[in-house]
Amino acid sequence: MVTTLALPRLIARTQGSAGRIGAVTARDLAAVRHSGYWLVVISGFFEPVLYLMSIGVGVGGLVGDFTLADGSVVSYAAFVAPAMLAASAMNGAMAEATFNFFAKMKWVKLYDAMVATPLRPFEIALGELGWALIRGSLYSVAFLVLMVALGLTTAAWAVAALFASLLVGFAFGGVGMAISTLVRTWQDFDYIMVVQFGLFLFSGTFAPVESYPPVMRVIVEVTPLYQAVELIRDLTTGRLSWGSLGHAAYLVVVAVIGLAVAARRMNRILCK
Amino acid sequence: MPDEPLIHARGLVKRFGEFTAVDGIDVDVHRGEAFGFLGPNGAGKSSTMRMIGCVSPPTGGMLRILGLDPVRDGPQIRGRLGVCPQQDSLDPELTVTENITVYARYFGIPRRVARERAAELLEFVQLDERANDKVEPLSGGMKRRLTIARALVNEPELVLLDEPTTGLDPQARHLVWERLFRLRQRGVTLVLTTHYMDEAEQLCDRLVVMDRGKIVAEGSPRELIERHSTREVLELRFGEDALEIYTGKLAGIGERVEVLPDRILVYATDGDAAAKAVHDRQLSPSSVLVRRSSLEDVFLHLTGRTLVED
Numbered sequence: 074m075v076t077t078l079a080l081p082r083l084i085a086r087t088q089g090s091a092g093r094i095g096a097v098t099a100r101d102l103a104a105v106r107h108s109g110y111w112l113v114v115i116s117g118f119f120e121p122v123l124y125l126m127s128i129g130v131g132v133g134g135l136v137g138d139f140t141l142a143d144g145s146v147v148s149y150a151a152f153v154a155p156a157m158l159a160a161s162a163m164n165g166a167m168a169e170a171t172f173n174f175f176a177k178m179k180w181v182k183l184y185d186a187m188v189a190t191p192l193r194p195f196e197i198a199l200g201e202l203g204w205a206l207i208r209g210s211l212y213s214v215a216f217l218v219l220m221v222a223l224g225l226t227t228a229a230w231a232v233a234a235l236f237a238s239l240l241v242g243f244a245f246g247g248v249g250m251a252i253s254t255l256v257r258t259w260q261d262f263d264y265i266m267v268v269q270f271g272l273f274l275f276s277g278t279f280a281p282v283e284s285y286p287p288v289m290r291v292i293v294e295v296t297p298l299y300q301a302v303e304l305i306r307d308l309t310t311g312r313l314s315w316g317s318l319g320h321a322a323y324l325v326v327v328a329v330i331g332l333a334v335a336a337r338r339m340n341r342i343l344c345k
Numbered sequence: 346m347p348d349e350p351l352i353h354a355r356g357l358v359k360r361f362g363e364f365t366a367v368d369g370i371d372v373d374v375h376r377g378e379a380f381g382f383l384g385p386n387g388a389g390k391s392s393t394m395r396m397i398g399c400v401s402p403p404t405g406g407m408l409r410i411l412g413l414d415p416v417r418d419g420p421q422i423r424g425r426l427g428v429c430p431q432q433d434s435l436d437p438e439l440t441v442t443e444n445i446t447v448y449a450r451y452f453g454i455p456r457r458v459a460r461e462r463a464a465e466l467l468e469f470v471q472l473d474e475r476a477n478d479k480v481e482p483l484s485g486g487m488k489r490r491l492t493i494a495r496a497l498v499n500e501p502e503l504v505l506l507d508e509p510t511t512g513l514d515p516q517a518r519h520l521v522w523e524r525l526f527r528l529r530q531r532g533v534t535l536v537l538t539t540h541y542m543d544e545a546e547q548l549c550d551r552l553v554v555m556d557r558g559k560i561v562a563e564g565s566p567r568e569l570i571e572r573h574s575t576r577e578v579l580e581l582r583f584g585e586d587a588l589e590i591y592t593g594k595l596a597g598i599g600e601r602v603e604v605l606p607d608r609i610l611v612y613a614t615d616g617d618a619a620a621k622a623v624h625d626r627q628l629s630p631s632s633v634l635v636r637r638s639s640l641e642d643v644f645l646h647l648t649g650r651t652l653v654e655d
Contacts, residue, residue: 089420089453096450103447104438107479186434188400190451190499191420344400345361 093192097200098207117165118212121157122219128279129153142283147310151225155306156278158216158234159241163298164269165209166202166242170249171265174201175256178342188343195336202246202332209242210235226309234308237321241301244324247331248297254338272298277306297327349412350375351503351534352397356406359392366392368558369406374536376502379529382538383545383640384555385650390538391431393555394507397536398428411502424452427501431508433488435480435495441467442476445495452499459498466494470524486517493524504528506537510544522547542640554644561647566640573646574638575600577616581609581623581630591628598622603645612642 105111133149140146177183187197217231226234252265275289276298282290293299304320307313352374359367367389374380382390395401396408399415399422408415410422436444442463449459467473470490475483483491489509496504509525510518525548529535539545545552546566554562554569562569579599583591588604595602599613613619616635623630645651 092453093451096447096453099450100436100439100447103443104436107438107440181437182432182434183436185430185432186436186448187451189398189423189426189428189430190448191424191453192451193420344402345395 093196094200098203101204118215121161121216125154125157154220154225155309156302159301159305160273161212162209162238162241163245165212166205166246167249169205170246171253174250175253184343194339198335205246206242213238230308230311234305237305237308240324244328247328250335251331276302353409357408358405360404365558370560377532379535379550381545381549381552382555383552385540388555389558398505399423425502427496427504429492429496429506433492437480440477445498448495449498462498470494486513503534545640556648569643570638574642575612576614578636578638579611579616579619580634582632584631
């Protein structure tokens with residue numbers, strides 16, 4: 074009797090949970106319609122485009138074509154563009170998962186009201202991540218359209234890269250939230266920004282990691298943005314390998330750990 | 346099952362590290378009641394409310410809400426509760442209506458139903474004219490009423506109100522009371538905390554007096570006054586004099602004398618008779634007031650302290 078009831082109950086619970094997660098995302102969508110927040114969101118699109126144009130295309134004119142580790146030759150812009158996509162997926166997700174998430178939790182006390190409803194902390198985290206991914210995917214779609222237009226990838230690979238960029242957003246969103254639950258003051262966000270910018274510069278974004286000194290190369294290779302850049306670059310340049318799967322698996326693990334830590338810490342903070 | 350209490354607590358304990366906020370309380374709240382936790386700040390009322398609201402796991406003892414276990418069945422229980430927290434936790438990025446409709450979605454209420462209920466509830470709390478405004482410009486009383494409306498969107502069986510009128514001006518308080526009174530008439534079970542005795546007297550059928558994490562008395566407001574106080578109270582003031590010297594001089598008048606920093610309370614069945622007795626002893630207070638006993642007096646008698654300490 075108990076076992077026959079367990080499955081439908083589990084399904085009912087999962088459905089309820091999915092609905093609640095969606096409700097949190099819907100809350101963010103409702104909020105973004107008001108105030109000047111739209112402008113902030115839209116501005117996020119221009120950053121990777123400016124980098125792509127100034128460095129990818131501008132500096133690329135000086136660098137010329139580029140031989141990758143496996144011997145294939147691509148233009149410098151085609152080398153830099155996927156890295157910009159990965160970085161913008163990171164930045165978009167981190168903007169929501171750090172600053173905004175922290176403000177909602179500690180300052181506006183938004184989640185205090187939410188935990189009084191059937192919502193559970195991990196559902197809040199997933200719902201917030203849902204919005205972060207929607208925001209990130211808007212940038213990714215626009216940027217990928219630009220890449221296809223400039224001949225830096227094909228439409229088919231661009232679709233694959235879009236899914237990869239969602240995974241990147243998921244991973245950084247999870248990590249960002251986990252960090253935000255540990256952060257005590259606004260000043261700590263400056264450190265996060267510095268780390269993010271460091272990752273942006275050195276994750277095989279503008280130069281291949283093979284050109285770094287061995288020690289630095291090892292350090293870079295364990296950081297998540299490097300994994301994200303490599304995954305997306307494999308896709309946009311059409312060079313999938315088992316290594317690509319490894320990068321994807323790495324990001325999945327990071328996302329799951331980040332979310333688990335975030336949910337645990339939120340539970341600690343909100344349900345004292 | 347029909348007579349099962351909505352809230353059933355035995356030996357309920359909440360500790361934060363070394364500090365014991367709730368120290369082994371027994372509470373039963375039945376369907377249709379308006380039940381109050383009366384006590385000063387720090388008595389453990391809010392901690393108790395958070396445990397009942399299933400957002401704070403008990404440290405010890407047993408707690409059943411709607412017959413369910415708050416730790417295991419939290420989401421299920423919370424779906425049937427309405428919570429009005431002490432600090433307004435409205436969503437400042439949303440409009441008045443959205444604050445209710447978006448909140449409704451957290452309960453899995455369909456969009457259309459949410460919109461209908463929002464319209465009804467805003468009318469109920471007299472905010473229908475502000476439906477499309479942002480939340481920020483609303484007054485404290487309006488925000489509190491909106492929070493109450495929001496707490497009702499899932500048609501809860503049990504409504505928890507933590508200090509529903511703290512920080513409101515008298516007019517705003519009366520508006521909130523009136524709305525809560527209407528809810529009570531509809532048969533909604535209300536549980537509220539307060540450190541205002543008039544609030545407890547107006548709204549509660551039954552209440553417990555809490556002090557330092559413990560329940561020190563329980564009953565209806567009238568029962569508590571009868572049991573722990575006299576029918577009337579004579580309040581005496583003696584200008585700038587040190588009041589301690591009057592303790593002896595007033596001995597024997599009324600049933601009991603309490604000396605407060607600014608006044609002396611003489612507990613008596615007949616306040617006027619007590620006032621006459623004071624006069625007969627050639628004492629000349631600067632002011633004399635006879636009033637009915639209140640829960641404030643009950644609290645003072647039980648704990649030796651006043652409710653609102655300043």
